[in-house]
Amino acid sequence: MTFVEQEIAHIARVMPQSLVGDFEEAVMGPAYWRRRLHALLKQNHLTHVQLVTVDTLLRQLDGFEAIGRWMPQSSKAERMTVRSRREAQASAAV
Secondary structure, three states: OOHHHHHHHHHHHHHHHHHHOOOOOOOOOHHHHHHHHHHHHOOOOOOHHHHHHHHHHHHHHHHHHHHOOOOOOOHHHHHHHHHHHHHHHHHHHO
């Protein structure tokens, strides 16, 4: 396994856990992971599969940022989310 493959595998394994683990806030924030992924993209010798994998990881990171999953929710926001889900389920059942 090449260094690039090892880096990609490491990021794929560790990034989600560092963003949404059992911690109050992210161990390593999105900016850290974005820098690491962009550093890999700057290397000119990535294969197509490696490029696709890095792109997929960047898209996953975008998703984490869009929904804020790595940030702890306040109890008020959590109650609102649960209520919204219940209302959506009730209206879908009708």
